[in-house]
Amino acid sequence: MTSPTAAPVPLVERKRRLVQQRIVEAADELFSERGFDQVSVTDIAARADVGRTTFFRYFGDKQEVVFAKEQQLLATITAAAQQDSPGAAGTAGEALEQLRPIVLDVCEQATTDPEAYERHCRLVDHYLELRGRDALKMQHIAVILSELLVRRGTEATLAVFAAQVALACYQTARLRSGSGRSLTDETRAAFDEALALGQRPAATGRG
Amino acid sequence: MTSPTAAPVPLVERKRRLVQQRIVEAADELFSERGFDQVSVTDIAARADVGRTTFFRYFGDKQEVVFAKEQQLLATITAAAQQDSPGAAGTAGEALEQLRPIVLDVCEQATTDPEAYERHCRLVDHYLELRGRDALKMQHIAVILSELLVRRGTEATLAVFAAQVALACYQTARLRSGSGRSLTDETRAAFDEALALGQRPAATGRG
Numbered sequence: 001m002t003s004p005t006a007a008p009v010p011l012v013e014r015k016r017r018l019v020q021q022r023i024v025e026a027a028d029e030l031f032s033e034r035g036f037d038q039v040s041v042t043d044i045a046a047r048a049d050v051g052r053t054t055f056f057r058y059f060g061d062k063q064e065v066v067f068a069k070e071q072q073l074l075a076t077i078t079a080a081a082q083q084d085s086p087g088a089a090g091t092a093g094e095a096l097e098q099l100r101p102i103v104l105d106v107c108e109q110a111t112t113d114p115e116a117y118e119r120h121c122r123l124v125d126h127y128l129e130l131r132g133r134d135a136l137k138m139q140h141i142a143v144i145l146s147e148l149l150v151r152r153g154t155e156a157t158l159a160v161f162a163a164q165v166a167l168a169c170y171q172t173a174r175l176r177s178g179s180g181r182s183l184t185d186e187t188r189a190a191f192d193e194a195l196a197l198g199q200r201p202a203a204t205g206r207g
Numbered sequence: 208m209t210s211p212t213a214a215p216v217p218l219v220e221r222k223r224r225l226v227q228q229r230i231v232e233a234a235d236e237l238f239s240e241r242g243f244d245q246v247s248v249t250d251i252a253a254r255a256d257v258g259r260t261t262f263f264r265y266f267g268d269k270q271e272v273v274f275a276k277e278q279q280l281l282a283t284i285t286a287a288a289q290q291d292s293p294g295a296a297g298t299a300g301e302a303l304e305q306l307r308p309i310v311l312d313v314c315e316q317a318t319t320d321p322e323a324y325e326r327h328c329r330l331v332d333h334y335l336e337l338r339g340r341d342a343l344k345m346q347h348i349a350v351i352l353s354e355l356l357v358r359r360g361t362e363a364t365l366a367v368f369a370a371q372v373a374l375a376c377y378q379t380a381r382l383r384s385g386s387g388r389s390l391t392d393e394t395r396a397a398f399d400e401a402l403a404l405g406q407r408p409a410a411t412g413r414g
Binding site: 092093096128129131132133135136138139142157160161164165167168169171172175176190193194195196197198199 | 299300303335336338339340342343345346349364367368371372374375376378379382383397400401402403404405406
């Protein structure tokens with residue numbers, strides 16, 4: 001839990017983050033130099049100047065390094081869950097409205113460095129195994145969002161649906177937006193469209 | 208959807224399907240006997256009484272056998288695309304309404320044998336790599352649905368959104384439904400909810 005006035009990060013945690021960051025940067029370099037499939041964990045560990053054992057203390061496998069940022073995004077969701085609680089959502093629309101600011105926060109965080117975000121997307125798109133892992137991560141985010149709603153008192157069946165629609169908005173934005181810079185705006189637009197789905201367009205003559 | 212008066216299937220195609228079916232059944236048996244990760248392509252080929260070369264003529268890898276049925280589901284979508292064309296959808300709601308019968312057809316097909324469907328789900332749930340492949344297949348289905356709408360004249364940005372929401376409905380149903388028998392009904396209910404998202408509940412006093 002991060003409190004509003006963040007406590008100083010202990011030295012051991014600062015060191016941990018630095019090592020993790022070094023591994024991620026080493027992997028990024030190697031992936032762009034040689035391609036993802038031509039790089040081994042041993043290569044990454046060597047470039048980052050750590051042992052293989054250290055590598056595996058931080059990442060389960062080579063793929064996980066690609067999704068290192070994802071852990072931070074999950075932390076964003078967890079923090080949001082703890083800070084403001086508007087209580088239970090009574091309808092799917094309310095549940096979706098509760099998820100909107102959280103997903104937009106995630107988008108902002110994911111694209112703080114738009115070039116890095118786009119590089120990440122290109123890498124994932126290029127490798128079937130990374131696309132699979134990415135799709136799975138997205139489903140994991142939906143589970144976390146759903147659990148957040150349930151903890152606020154929302155009925156589970158409603159929460160599951162709202163989380164899946166929130167994910168659909170995010171995926172739509174990823175497919176529509178040409179760049180990392182527009183991801184948050186596109187996601188906001190997709191939420192607007194979802195929340196207006198049942199409304200008949202006012203000025204359309206039907207029939 | 209098969210055409211009303213189905214043309215006779217040529218002998219060579221009938222033989223092809225039989226071999227494919229034998230491979231799928233051999234794999235199913237082996238997976239339940241030993242677990243997915245303890246079975247090799249060589250094992251499957253031997254049990255199906257075909258060579259490894261034949262195996263790879265039908266499936267790209269061991270994972271693909273698990274998703275053999277998926278090819279049929281994609282064929283269902285393609286057939287739907289060709290048979291009835293209500294034309295371009297002007298709103299996201301209309302696009303979603305166009306996708307609904309197609310996705311429900313897919314659900315029906317996927318669960319014609321509910322026990323086999325549930326066995327498939329349990330297998331996929333159990334292995335991270337299969338969950339990843341499954342999530343990817345779902346995204347692939349969304350792409351196909353989106354392309355179908357675009358071929359009917361629907362704007363691409365609208366089509367992408369509707370396809371993602373349709374997928375969200377299907378995923379919601381998978382998460383909600385305890386059995387293969389209820390998948391289609393749960394998916395129908397989720398579409399209803401999506402298409403009513405923007406409607407305020409009539410009897411709620413707000414503020």
